[in-house]
Every structure is written in structure tokens, then in C-alpha cells.
Amino acid sequence: MRISEQQDAAASGEAEKLPHNGELRFPPVNSLGYPVFDTNGNMPVPDEERLQMVQLAEVKFAELFDILRIDRNDPNATNTPRRLAKMWVMELYKGRFDPPPALTVFPNRKKVDELVISKNNTVMSVCSHHWQTISGTCTVGYLPGDKVIGLSKISRIVDWFSRRGQIQEELGEQIADYIEELIQPKALGVVIKSRHYCMIARGVTEDEDKSVMITSVMRGGLGTDFNLRNEFLKLIS
Ligand SMILES: [Zn+2]
Missing domain, CATH: 3.30.1130.10 (GTP cyclohydrolase I, C-terminal domain/NADPH-dependent 7-cyano-7-deazaguanine reductase, N-terminal domain)
Structure with missing residues (x-):
């Protein structure tokens, strides 16, 4: 793989197959250049970056709706991509992005x-x-x-x-x-x-x-x- 191809692969978040162990390896940063970490890890993320996450995730959830052939005109599902994006970033996964709780x-x-x-x-x-x-x-x-x-x-x-x-x-x-x-x-x-x-x-x-x-x-x-x-x-x- 040429270096430019490797960069492309890193930018698109694709796994790269390394020769040793035949193990799948993914790039250590995401397509925006932010470090990625384990699902149960923590790296505090400021509010404005979290809002950006919500916006980007909303677009991806809307794509998923397309794949699942869900009509976006369905009044029950109109705002659901936005709701899902907010729920994952702000509630279900917030322990990944919040600083540790203040403790005495x-x-x-x-x-x-x-x-x-x-x-x-x-x-x-x-x-x-x-x-x-x-x-x-x-x-x-x-x-x-x-x-x-x-x-x-x-x-x-x-x-x-x-x-x-x-x-x-x-x-x-x-x-x-x-x-x-x-x-x-x-x-x-x-x-x-x-x-x-x-x-x-x-x-x-x-x-x-x-x-x-x-x-x-x-x-x-x-x-x-x-x-x-x-x-x-x-x-x-
Ligand atoms: Zn399970």
C-alpha cells in the first residue's frame, strides 16, 4: 500500500491489514483527526465538539434509515436520527466524554x-x-x-x-x-x-x-x- 493510500485508508477509518499476526488494525485517529479510544474508555470532550458529534451522527443515522428502508416522511420517525444522535452522545455514552465527577x-x-x-x-x-x-x-x-x-x-x-x-x-x-x-x-x-x-x-x-x-x-x-x-x-x- 502506498503512503497516500494508507492516509486515505486512515482518513476513511478503514482497517488496514498488517502483516504480523494477520490482525486487523484500525488507525488511532478518526476521520477528523481526533484520537479514538475503547468503548468503555474516557477522554473529556468540550461542549462544542459534542454538538459537532451530534450533527455528524445525525447524518449517519439518517443514512442508516435509508439502508433499513425507513420512510423519512413517516411522522413517527421524522426527527428520530437527531434524537438517536443526541441520545448516544449526551446520555448513553456521556461517561466517555464527561470529566470525572467532582468528589470529596x-x-x-x-x-x-x-x-x-x-x-x-x-x-x-x-x-x-x-x-x-x-x-x-x-x-x-x-x-x-x-x-x-x-x-x-x-x-x-x-x-x-x-x-x-x-x-x-x-x-x-x-x-x-x-x-x-x-x-x-x-x-x-x-x-x-x-x-x-x-x-x-x-x-x-x-x-x-x-x-x-x-x-x-x-x-x-x-x-x-x-x-x-x-x-x-x-x-x-
Ligand atoms: Zn451484548
Whole structure:
């Protein structure tokens, strides 16, 4: 491939087949020259660039309507490309573009040495594989070290990581990594229970009431101390 062809391919976002491993490689920037990153990653994007994203995505959604042979004169669908574009950029994927939530960390002055638990924080996410809803809850518990965090802030952390394309296992690990870095707890547990609509609305079409996926991350004392782990599981059940 000549260099100009490579640039064309990079500009059009096409994958380039590299000789090693026969692996597909895509360019690290998009057609506008902005860096691209994982579906569940984060790179803050200013408001004016987000509006530009909405405009560009609207055009592409309208093209998709064409491919799916949807009549754009259908009064029920007239503004839907715009609605979809706004929904993905401003709501469902906003955790990719928002800066981290403002958080206050306090010193653990009373030397609290018991589990602190924030139960059932809302998880409203989208699976990276099918772009279908993941809906559930995330419970976080920790044994404080020298720092504690306002409990209401945990729901913001969960929401920030959820509002991206996710797989549940990585969502739990991301939340745990973030809290660990923030307050260095002696023990940390993150338990997510959720329904995956890619398994309910399509594919195996599982029963909505029965299909629940549970993942847990146990760090520090919750990974090694059997009694502490039991206490945690009893408190959150
Ligand atoms: Zn899926």
C-alpha cells in the first residue's frame, strides 16, 4: 500500500491489514483527526465538539434509515436520527466524554474500622457487543484506611463508568480501580447485578425475570479474610 493510500485508508477509518499476526488494525485517529479510544474508555470532550458529534451522527443515522428502508416522511420517525444522535452522545455514552465527577475525600478521623456500604447504586449502561441496555445495580463496600468518601459520591462514580459501552466484568474492575486509587481502602468489594437486554431482546431471548448476571470484585481484606467477606455478603444480601 502506498503512503497516500494508507492516509486515505486512515482518513476513511478503514482497517488496514498488517502483516504480523494477520490482525486487523484500525488507525488511532478518526476521520477528523481526533484520537479514538475503547468503548468503555474516557477522554473529556468540550461542549462544542459534542454538538459537532451530534450533527455528524445525525447524518449517519439518517443514512442508516435509508439502508433499513425507513420512510423519512413517516411522522413517527421524522426527527428520530437527531434524537438517536443526541441520545448516544449526551446520555448513553456521556461517561466517555464527561470529566470525572467532582468528589470529596475526607480523612478517617474516627479511625472507622468497620465495613462502609453503599447499596444498590443504579447501573444504566449499554453492552459494547450489541449496544443493548444493561440495567441493574452496583453495591460497593469498603473497609476504610486513612480516607473515607462521601457515600452519595459512589453513585456518581458508578454512573460515570456505566454511561459507556461496557462489559459487566470490566465495569466492576474499573469502579474498583478508581475507588482504590482514590481512598486506598483496606478492603473493597464491588458487586453488580444486572439484566442484559442483548440476552433478553435478541439471541437466546432469556426470560426477563430470570436472567440476572452477577459479578463481584473483592480486593484486599475482602479477598483474603473469609469472615469479613461473609459479613459483607450478609450485609448486602
Ligand atoms: Zn451484548
